[in-house]
Amino acid sequence: MTTGRAVRTVLGDVSPTELGVCDAHDHLFLSSPQLPGQELRDASAARAELxxxxxxxxxxxxQWTPYGMGRRAADLPLxxxxxxxxxxxxxxLHQAVHYTPELLDRLRGRLAGLFVSxxxxxxxxxxxxxxxxxxxGGFHALDAHxxxxxxxxxxxxxxxxAPIAVHLELGTGALDVLDLLCGELRVAPDRVILGHLNRFPDLVVHRQAAEAGAYLAFDGPSRANHATDWRMPDAVRALADAGFGDRLLLGGxxxxxGARSVNGGPGLPYLLRxxxxxxxLALGEGLVEQMLTENPGRAYAVEWA
Incomplete structure (x- = not known):
C-alpha cells in the first residue's frame, strides 16, 4: 500500500512518480445522448488505444468519464x-444535457455522498x-445544475x-468556476484542474487562472474545435514564459x-506522436517532459486516508 500522497488508479494507489508519461484528460469509454452512434463502448478498441x-x-x-456516462468501471482494471x-x-457529473431528468431527480440530496462513496x-x-x-460549467456562465x-x-x-477536474464549455467560464470553487466553496486552487483551455485561447484569462493557482489542461485535438487547436502551442508558451510551466497539463x-486511432482518427497516441x-520545438524537451510527468503527478495526487 502506497503511503503519503498517491494517485488512486483502478489497480490501487501508486506514487505520483510511477505515472510515467501521462495523458491528463481522455476517455476509454463514454456514452451520451449527445453522441448518437459515436459512443465509446468497445472494450477491444479501448485496449488497442491503450x-x-x-x-x-x-x-x-x-479517464474523465463521470457517473452515468458509460464508464464501464469493471472493465478498467483488466x-x-x-x-x-x-x-x-x-x-x-457532467452537464444536465447528458442525463435523463429522472436520473437527476434520483440524485437530489445525495450527490456529494455518491462522489465520496x-x-x-x-x-x-x-x-x-x-x-x-x-x-x-456552461458556455460563459454557471447554471443551476x-x-x-x-x-x-x-x-x-x-x-x-480529491482533485476536481472541470469541463469548460468551449473553454469558457474559467474565472467563474474559480470564483465559485475556490472563493465561495473554499477549494484550494491547486486542487482544481481546468479543462479545454485550448478551445478558448484568451491568453489573459489563461494567465489569470494560472495566477490563481489552478492547473490548466490543454487537451485536444478535437474535430469540433479544430479552428483553435493550432493556437495551443502559443498559449502554452505564453504561460510557460510567464513562469507557470508547473501549472500545465496535456491531454487528448x-x-x-471515429476519433480513435484504430478507426483512423488521432486517438490516444496522437498526444505523444x-x-x-x-x-x-516551442518550449524545449525539459518543460514538455514536466508537463507530461511531474505536473500531472502533483495535480492528481492526494493524501488518501
Whole structure:
C-alpha cells in the first residue's frame, strides 16, 4: 500500500512518480445522448488505444468519464493490466444535457455522498475507486445544475482531498468556476484542474487562472474545435514564459469512436506522436517532459486516508 500522497488508479494507489508519461484528460469509454452512434463502448478498441499509447511511450491515462456516462468501471482494471498503462477513473457529473431528468431527480440530496462513496469505496459494484471528481460549467456562465454539481464536488473534496477536474464549455467560464470553487466553496486552487483551455485561447484569462493557482489542461485535438487547436502551442508558451510551466497539463480528450486511432482518427497516441514534438520545438524537451510527468503527478495526487 502506497503511503503519503498517491494517485488512486483502478489497480490501487501508486506514487505520483510511477505515472510515467501521462495523458491528463481522455476517455476509454463514454456514452451520451449527445453522441448518437459515436459512443465509446468497445472494450477491444479501448485496449488497442491503450496499447498504442504505451507503444508511443505513454504510462498513464486519466479517464474523465463521470457517473452515468458509460464508464464501464469493471472493465478498467483488466484493460489497465493488459496494456501496462495506469488508468485513473472519475466520479462526478457532467452537464444536465447528458442525463435523463429522472436520473437527476434520483440524485437530489445525495450527490456529494455518491462522489465520496465512489472515491473511497468504489464505482457501483466494481470495487474500482475513483481518483478524482469531474464536473462541468456552461458556455460563459454557471447554471443551476453546474452550481449544484460543483457544490457537491467541493463537499466531496473537503471530505477526501480529491482533485476536481472541470469541463469548460468551449473553454469558457474559467474565472467563474474559480470564483465559485475556490472563493465561495473554499477549494484550494491547486486542487482544481481546468479543462479545454485550448478551445478558448484568451491568453489573459489563461494567465489569470494560472495566477490563481489552478492547473490548466490543454487537451485536444478535437474535430469540433479544430479552428483553435493550432493556437495551443502559443498559449502554452505564453504561460510557460510567464513562469507557470508547473501549472500545465496535456491531454487528448478522445470523445467519439471515429476519433480513435484504430478507426483512423488521432486517438490516444496522437498526444505523444504529434503534439509532444510540436511543443518541444516551442518550449524545449525539459518543460514538455514536466508537463507530461511531474505536473500531472502533483495535480492528481492526494493524501488518501
Amino acid at each position: 496499447l498504442a499509447f504505451r507503444e508511443a511511450g505513454g504510462g498513464s491515462v486519466m 484493460l489497465s493490466r493488459d496494456a501496462g498503462v495506469h488508468v485513473v477513473a472519475a466520479t462526478g 465512489e472515491l473511497t469505496e468504489g464505482l457501483a459494484t466494481s470495487g474500482v475507486r475513483a481518483g478524482f471528481i469531474k464536473v462541468a 453546474a452550481r449544484w454539481t460543483m457544490t457537491a464536488a467541493a463537499e466531496a473534496h473537503h471530505a477526501t482531498g 480528450d478522445t470523445t467519439t469512436a 504529434r503534439v509532444r514534438p510540436r511543443l518541444e
